[in-house]
Amino acid sequence: MPGESDRVRIGVSHGLIACDSLRTVGLSVEAPARLTLYIPHPESRLCTELAKGSAIVGLPTAQGAIRIYYEGNVIGATNLELYRARAAQAASRMLHNYPTGYPTRAREDVDPRELVEVGTIESLTGRLDITAKANELSWWIGPADLADLGFRLEAR
8 A cells, every 4th residue: 555655646726736746756857048049051951851041949969969940931921031030939849848849840850960050049038149150141041031130241
């Protein structure tokens, strides 16, 4: 017969079920403060498989891969026209029910060599910090998005 310490207590408070054992069953996983922003390596398969201009966010996995979520706005949604909005959408999918993430086809574990790190996105605010130069991004991210991100584009 289970002892007092083995008992799982379940109660109802304000319509929600509370289970005391959930607090002790495992370590809680806190969502990261920021996610890494990537673009595909120009010679990677991602370069041809993802929509050009897709925002890609990710984190390393314990197995050495990078788990990425991406948003390319292939359906042309007006709320995802800007790169920053696509990055926020991809980040929200990754952070949804972290570490499980949102169930989507726009998620993949990839070899780190398929990606180039270009910055970060803060989890709470969605603030982008782009560390790459405009000429390193311009083959993937369009001129209007680069201008929105604060890059000055030189006329050719």
